Amino acid sequence: GGEPDIPVSPSPSVFRKFRVDKILREDQRNKLITVVGKFGNEAEKDAVVLVERLPLDKTFVEQALAAEDAMTKETLKNDIYSTHSVYTPRAFPDCKATMIYPATAKHIAKYSEHDAFIVRETPHLYQTVTKPCLDVNKFSVQWVHNILEKKTEADRIVFEDPDPETGFILLPDMKWNRTDLDSLYLVAIVHKHGVHSMRHLTAQHLPLLKNVLEKGKKAIKGQFGIPSSKLRIYFHYQPSYSHLHVHFTHVKFDAPGSDCLRAHTLEDVIDNLDLDSDFYSKKTLVYVVRENDELYKAYKAATYFDD
Amino acid sequence: GGEPDIPVSPSPSVFRKFRVDKILREDQRNKLITVVGKFGNEAEKDAVVLVERLPLDKTFVEQALAAEDAMTKETLKNDIYSTHSVYTPRAFPDCKATMIYPATAKHIAKYSEHDAFIVRETPHLYQTVTKPCLDVNKFSVQWVHNILEKKTEADRIVFEDPDPETGFILLPDMKWNRTDLDSLYLVAIVHKHGVHSMRHLTAQHLPLLKNVLEKGKKAIKGQFGIPSSKLRIYFHYQPSYSHLHVHFTHVKFDAPGSDCLRAHTLEDVIDNLDLDSDFYSKKTLVYVVRENDELYKAYKAATYFDD
Structure with a gap:
């Protein structure tokens, strides 16, 4: 200082x-x-x-x-x-x-700063532009599997529910120094494989989502003394890796990626799926892509930005 | 500098x-x-x-x-x-x-910094805690009516659609210096009276919301040359005054109040009402209250934070 x-x-x-x-x-x-x-x-x-x-x-x-x-x-x-x-x-x-x-x-x-553009991804655009692009540019999530199988970072685990369908591992995000509670940042990675993002959620995932919400809040209260009234709990869309995970950040921390164009609270997602199992297969999802992203290039090639 | x-x-x-x-x-x-x-x-x-x-x-x-x-x-x-x-x-x-x-x-x-708490406002909590508190602590929106009637700030109007049901006035927010396009911040105030916040929206407001979205984007493109792929368009919940208004900010501008715990994109709101006219009378809305807010005091008195 x-x-x-x-x-x-x-x-x-x-x-x-x-x-x-x-x-x-x-x-x-x-x-x-x-x-x-x-x-x-x-x-x-x-x-x-x-x-x-x-x-x-x-x-x-x-x-x-x-x-x-x-x-x-x-x-x-x-x-x-x-x-x-x-x-x-x-x-x-x-x-x-x-x-x-x-x-x-x-x-x-x-x-360099990369110019930002907003995409309004309809289900049709997801199928015709986003999905083909993500399929081609798939990054390995082997490192996530290593965490779930405790081959790496096992000593960093804050909490685990081992159930293969509804369980998850809770651990500190790299951005958190693990001491300053006002900037607490934890991530819950679900044990279930194959759910790439929020876009793929249906009512069948509700037991998983509700379990992450309740046990995640309880573990953070128990280990760090932080009540749920201090926790911002959300998905990113688009996520930075394609294995379902939930962010838990302290409300005082102006966390990168907590903007309304990227963050979707877990409570909202649960509510929406309770209302309609197919909510996220019908929904237009709004988010930011940057000039150097493959998704930006895909949308540009599809002449999406020519308005 | x-x-x-x-x-x-x-x-x-x-x-x-x-x-x-x-x-x-x-x-x-x-x-x-x-x-x-x-x-x-x-x-x-x-x-x-x-x-x-x-x-x-x-x-x-x-x-x-x-x-x-x-x-x-x-x-x-x-x-x-x-x-x-x-x-x-x-x-x-x-x-x-x-x-x-x-x-x-x-x-x-x-x-002073005021401690922040997250409220998960169910429809029941809205009726029993939020509404009674807002009714008692109502602030006058006379200044908004003065703008709509052009008694004040008429020279600042960027665009107007005078229709009493679907029209609105678009003008710069006080936080914008009106020259730096990267920090563009405009607000659309609807002509229709009596819609206090997003919580009160139903499918009957869809023509109004779609009109604000389309004509707002068009006016900003026409007058400032900024395409909709650069615009973050959203409601605040809770809003800072109880007359329906929509925020338009440049995607490059890290605008205060664009966090997922306060901002709801207009596109999401339209989508949700298209799906279910009563969406916002059923929905739990998650937001932040601060120690010095009347709403915080009301929720505290209702022992909401005693978990």
Whole structure:
């Protein structure tokens, strides 16, 4: 965080001769920017540089903001309200930079922002565009089977119901550090094979879904003390791998993929199947694809975006 | 942004004598912190201070990161990857501070984070807890009627369909600056009175909903050149005011309230009503309430959170 790096022994910036060729990604809200550029002439190799502002904490406010050599400039004053530009003392770093050098075209593509497009997937579009594309670009889910068979990650299991039809394994998502409860992120992977996504669910899966909901909530309450009133419980559509799994995240955590264009609460899915067993074979599902996704390419080839 | 404030004439920090009493809100991802504290002894009045890191832009990378007196410190090096702490030259501010001084208990409450709880509102809970609470705590929607009658904001209207049953007024949300298309945010307010929220929709509203969807998309394409494949179109439940309205935001904009626990795409709502006219009078709706909300108090009084 904002702690002073003592002893402070920074050197003149490694970026002094860096020239920006192109912005790859810019995020005002999260205060980060990714650029590609060069340190020398045109013949020089590319460098990808990600610069991100450092987060603020209590130490920063108490030490950096109140330091003898901190400076401020009032930019607005209206009654009890005022705004100030803050010049933090040099002893405190204000950004973190990550550099990939030399960077190949592949690195540049990886760190570039990919344009997003919304697909409204009718059942017909699922059959004619999505399914053929997913069939061709199938990724192996062997790693999921390894988890279910306890060949890997067995020590990470938080809870298991071994029933082959309604059971599941609950374990921490890679994005969770397993200590900060406010950013709790667990995933329930069902034992049943062959259910590729939410699109394939029918009323026959209700015992499975209700079991995941109830036992998942109970296990998290028991092991982490977090009640269900703090849990966002949902599927992704499209999912990132084609073996049915459910996300459990803390409501305080602004989890990636919890947007209404990707997340569908498990309670909604159960409700909808209770109402109509064929709900998801009739439903139009709305989601985002990105320029580098195979699904984007498939929809583009089907002239879907030509409106 | 990262542009140098020239002529730079900051003074010694106004926060030099500031002592933090309590953190009100901390957001690591958005790099901001809000605290309450004092400038003098215990008798001194409170000050609320919001500190937020400044966003980064191309100018920052080209000028601040590459400046003669910029400093960096390598913190990790592995093959082509390296990370660096960055010490921006003093000519560039790194934060913006907003101060409310003197601050009352009301200001402190306003800037505090309020604990979030998830409600799973069954039709029965709607009738017994939600509705009585909303009836008592009704806010006036006179300001909405003023817009519909063009008594206010008439110059801001982007599009209007005047039909009293299926028509609506489309205008920019306050959160949008009206120039940056990537953060486009428009709201369609329906002319029809008396539809308080999504909960009250039936198949009889389908002509209205389909009209808002089609004409809203067309108007945004016509006036801003943004195709529907870039538009997130949704209701909030609970909404912030009880006159039916639809949000249109750019898919690139991580709009507040687009989480699956609050946003319901208009396409989903239309689909569901096409399937079953009474869908929303049977449906459990899942959403977040905060400690300072009347709805939270009503659910707490009904011992809903005692699990």
